[in-house]
Amino acid sequence: MKNLNLRKIIASILVVGAFVLLAIWYFFFYRPTHYKRDVAKEKAITISAVELSELYASYEDSANRLFLNKAVEVSGKMIFTEQNQEGNWVITLQGVDDFTGVQCTLQPQVKPLSDSVITVKGICTGILSNVIIKDAFIVEKQ
Amino acid sequence: MKKILILISFGFCIQFNLTAQKIYRTSTGQIKFFSTTPIEDIEAVNNEVDSKFSDKTGQITFDLLIKGFRFENGLMQQHFNEDYMESSKYPKASFRGYITNITQITLAKEGKYTATAEGDLTIHGVTKKIKVNGTIEKNNKGVTLKGTFKIQLADFKIQGDYIGDKIAKDVQVIVNCNYQ
Numbered sequence: 366m367k368n369l370n371l372r373k374i375i376a377s378i379l380v381v382g383a384f385v386l387l388a389i390w391y392f393f394f395y396r397p398t399h400y401k402r403d404v405a406k407e408k409a410i411t412i413s414a415v416e417l418s419e420l421y422a423s424y425e426d427s428a429n430r431l432f433l434n435k436a437v438e439v440s441g442k443m444i445f446t447e448q449n450q451e452g453n454w455v456i457t458l459q460g461v462d463d464f465t466g467v468q469c470t471l472q473p474q475v476k477p478l479s480d481s482v483i484t485v486k487g488i489c490t491g492i493l494s495n496v497i498i499k500d501a502f503i504v505e506k507q
Numbered sequence: 508m509k510k511i512l513i514l515i516s517f518g519f520c521i522q523f524n525l526t527a528q529k530i531y532r533t534s535t536g537q538i539k540f541f542s543t544t545p546i547e548d549i550e551a552v553n554n555e556v557d558s559k560f561s562d563k564t565g566q567i568t569f570d571l572l573i574k575g576f577r578f579e580n581g582l583m584q585q586h587f588n589e590d591y592m593e594s595s596k597y598p599k600a601s602f603r604g605y606i607t608n609i610t611q612i613t614l615a616k617e618g619k620y621t622a623t624a625e626g627d628l629t630i631h632g633v634t635k636k637i638k639v640n641g642t643i644e645k646n647n648k649g650v651t652l653k654g655t656f657k658i659q660l661a662d663f664k665i666q667g668d669y670i671g672d673k674i675a676k677d678v679q680v681i682v683n684c685n686y687q
Contacts, residue, residue, distance in 0.1 A: 400581040429598060434574055434588075449535040449554045450683060457534075468534055470555060490574040491598050493557040494534055497572055 402488070404500055407436040409486050414441025414467040414496075418460030421492040432489040438504060439467055440484040446477045456485065457495060468495035475502050528563030529614075531650050536684035538571060542675040549583065549674065551576040558684050560652070565609030567624055569602040569682075591660075591667045591674075592631060600630045602637075612643055619644040624654065630663040641682065650686040655679065 410432065417439055421428040441458030444466065449455050453470055456477050460466040469485045471477070487501025536556030542549040553575040560567035573594035578584040588594040604626015606612070612620045622643045627634050641654025659677045660670055670676060 402581060447535060450537045450685065451554055455535050491572040493570045493572065497555050497575060499555065499575060
């Protein structure tokens with residue numbers, strides 16, 4: 366009887382220990398290296414393409430403090446579309462002037478709509494010739 | 508006689524200026540980098556590279572945002588930006604230089620040419636002169652520029668715990684840009 370109880374205790378400890386080791390492996394080794402940011406689940410800053418490009422064109426450092434690496438939901442008139450070397454669609458929205466637009470690289474398999482005014486949600490990475498938004502998708506009208 | 512010479516000289520000047528230069532541009536250029544060690548291979552790609560070059564002077568520029576690099580491993584991307592590249596402090600990398608053999612390259616018709624670019628590469632707030640060999644190809648889709656070179660991370664004061672261990676001390680950079 367005593368032997369049976371001891372065996373049960375040892376078995377329980379082994380099972381609990383295995384779960385603990387599995388949890389440690391998952392949270393400290395597997396999950397960090399397989400984490401990918403999902404911008405669809407993030408709360409975004411809502412702004413027009415004209416405003417975003419104007420802020421960046423005039424006050425780049427301040428704009429970076431507000432938007433760099435943040436999720437943004439940008440609305441504007443689509444003025445140009447193309448596909449990049451990986452086959453992803455890239456949309457340019459009209460900005461504050463002809464030299465500064467908002468360039469949005471869409472996620473794989475996402476295609477631009479035929480509408481001229483659209484809303485795009487993605488991650489802002491700063492400004493080059495245009496304000497750059499990556500990992501973007503088109504927000505459907507409600 | 509003097510008037511004739513002046514007129515002839517003027518004519519030559521007009522002739523050279525009539526062949527206007529074209530500026531080739533892209534805002535969706537691609538730059539990848541590779542780090543290879545026995546422990547781990549690391550690869551990242553940036554598909555929003557802004558580049559322009561002149562077919563007459565050979566002047567060429569590249570600009571990219573560090574946060575535009577995409578890794579398979581999200582944690583690696585985070586460490587790359589926060590610990591190694593300090594991208595909040597140095598958000599961009601750039602190259603300013605010249606294609607030194609542009610006079611040997613004819614983009615008026617289809618063809619593939621070797622190209623050499625020399626200039627200033629700025630990464631992590633540090634500027635170094637580099638020389639890169641590559642190719643320029645004109646086809647029915649446009650102009651494609653490709654090149655490969657290596658950089659030493661220490662040259663650009665890029666430091667971190669795993670450099671020399673999981674991260675190579677020098678990384679390979681691959682440029683692939685399609686211009687219109």
